Amino acid sequence: MKVVFEKRKNVSTTAQVLVPAISFVVSLVLSGIMLSIFGTNPFQTFAAMFKGAFGSINGFSETLVKTIPLLLTGLGVSLAFRLKFWNIGAEGQLTLGGVAAAAVALFMKDFVLGPSLLILAILAGCIAGALWAGIPGLLKTRLNVDETLTTLMLNYVAILFSEYLYYGPWRDPHGYGFPGSAPFVENAWLPRILGRAHVGLYIGLALAIILWIILRRTRWGFEISVIGASPKAAHYLGMPVERNIMLTVLLSGALCGLAGAGEVTGISHRLQQGLSIGYGYTAIIIAWMSQLNPLAIPFVSLVMAGILVGGDQVQLMMGLPSAVGSVMQGLILFPMLAGSLFSEYRLKWIPADKGPSCAKGEA
């Protein structure tokens, strides 16, 4: 008996759903082993995590709070990934989106009245994120500079710039020395729906659906799929390759910038520490787990947010480090990458007795 991998003729849709699901289970097993080593009962811990994240209104609303930026950055990152533009700069684009929204909320409050201040702040966040992604985009399309490096490095620039602002010139003079800007006026607050969860959730869900329609049902989406699979072929077919790459990258950055704007206008109501806490990196895992499908991203984001919140809960309740959640997230990626093999290949069993039977007959 022999087992071989055989290439599939069509991408298996079953595998596309099963691989992330099984990867999740495998990561639970691996985390369980890790928790056992810590000397805690993994089942109790998982139950506590689940209860913490989904077991109460309070916990659930906190899970939603984390779902929103994960959803938006997940959409942004997956869009760029479709073109094989490896935008790992979501974190920086998110941060700069927050900074731009804060700038509008802080400094235009006297000129822009009513809720238009909020809308303007959010738009500013989108534009800032887009421009921040546009720099590596331009470097890539014009000079063929590797975007993984540029997007990653620009994260630090953006994060340090935001720190400079709220430690320095934007620091609230009435803030008792705490690092952070002055609070925004209420006109720049994003309405909340449950606990601290805000309408950014609806925006994210709507964008997920719109993005799916754009990718699957429009000419532009079709061009994106061709460019993603083969830029050379797309060029030969008369598609505007560079323009579409730029456009997609800008859109990707805008979605990440929107996430940042949502964080400052919906949650903190000021620019302060805690804006950049790794959503942009988790978004990469989310994009892969969703197989870049915008409709899957909300669900995966919810699960990932649950793991984060659950991790915080077990820290409080069981005295475990909250990094348990982050470790679990990381552990999902490995089986994911290994399992993606199965959407391209399937296992085939070959019986051992199929020897060189023909050789004797014809030789």
Next chain:
Amino acid sequence: MKQNSRQPLVSMTGICKSFPGVVANDCVDLELYSGEVLALLGENGAGKSTLMNILCGLYRPDAGEISVRGQRVHIGGPRDAQELGIGMVHQNFKLVDTMTVLENIILGMKNVGFVPDMKKIREKVLELSETYSLKVDPDASVWQLSVGEQQRVEILKLLFRNAEILILDEPTAVLTPQESNELNKVVHRMRSEGKSAIFITHKMEEVMTFSDRVMVLRKGKVVAGVNTASTSPKELARLMVGREVLFEIEKKPFAPGKPILEMQNVCALDDRGLPALKDVSIQIREGEILGIAGVAGNGQRELAEVITGLRKATSGSVKISGKDLTNAKPIQVINAGVSHIPQDRSQVGAVGDLSVASNLAMKEYRKKPLSVAGFLFPKQITLLAKRLIESFNIATPSPETRVKFLSGGNVQKTILAREITACKNLLIAVYPSRGLDVGATESVRRQLVAQREEGRGVLFISEDIDELEQVADTIAVMCDGTIMAVLPAGTADEETLGLLMAGVRPSNLESGATHESGV
């Protein structure tokens, strides 16, 4: 012959290998004697490369045995093969462009030491290249070398590893006639040194000049094994294809109309920035097939790319249906009704990771009924795909199958279907039948002629003179980026065309016969 009394150097018995949906090798037996050159002849997909990949350790057979020098062996990987003295020069060279020749030669070798003694290695390489007249600069980077030189590096690499059995996969496909001659000498030199070679080909003439013995594969099975001296190209062709190769295509009499393509003194550079087109002027009229004859790599691909807007012309002009489209964008050329079957099918012409349906829609998607106001209608795409799959006879399990799982012939049919559907004025076909089996070749040629009968212009680039004579109305011979001559099809014999392809203008053509069709 005397070899038969000896023990074979390599013997493969009952080799079977299948891939999803295809039996590539079906109980194949092969014997190679020392000091002989064996030609492995067969159409594309006959299983030649698969068999050789098994011998050099890249594939493992599903069944069968391999013996080398009378010993049964298990070849688990290329390193095992190397230890047995088996080496292969692949069709696509496995060299690292940015490294030097010497570095490439020792790359991956275990016994050169942590810090290789480059002086000693250089001496050995120079000695080998002297012995086998494989001239190449050991310190040049691979990217600086011509294709022929790169091939020499590949052969040197094998000789350096003391290979006794050399496998060459379609070695002449990328060479000029002169380089092929050189290679022939090298192979004979190696034979006289007691080495053996297997070379894969689907060209009859090569079998005749290169080999001592020939084995013909068809659909994964051995159909014949004969001594080269006792066979003829015609017999080999019949064995290879399985029937008499002789087909005619009916054509209406040549009655050209208005000019569709007018190129005036076009110059262009190749990917390396060297002149690829030098003052090229050609014209194609309605209902005319202009064939471009020449050895591949003499500017043919660049010619097609300049017309289609994929490459910049450095000077000159390109007009399509009277409209100046010099250095226009690809989309402008497409909108002018020009279709293009590119040389590189798998990377440029088709997108392997997308479905047959998507590939078929890649031009029509801009128009009704596939899209309206920017929105796409997947149902219409499927409808279009089903229609084209049927009318162009594309063998695919379903419209949703990804193109990379189709055979070469069906990939080409997919491209052909898309391009012909979109063609309004001019069809540019670059080596459209290269590597296709006889049936697919025939259907490609018929489609080209059908375009001509519709009153469109066709630019038909091919290496095969017989094919050009059969399909084209006018033949332009290209060499080193220049048009050597433009002749009505059927007016020049093969020798004249051959000389022109080599860059020599025969004396009987000097007086006015050229550019005759450029009226």
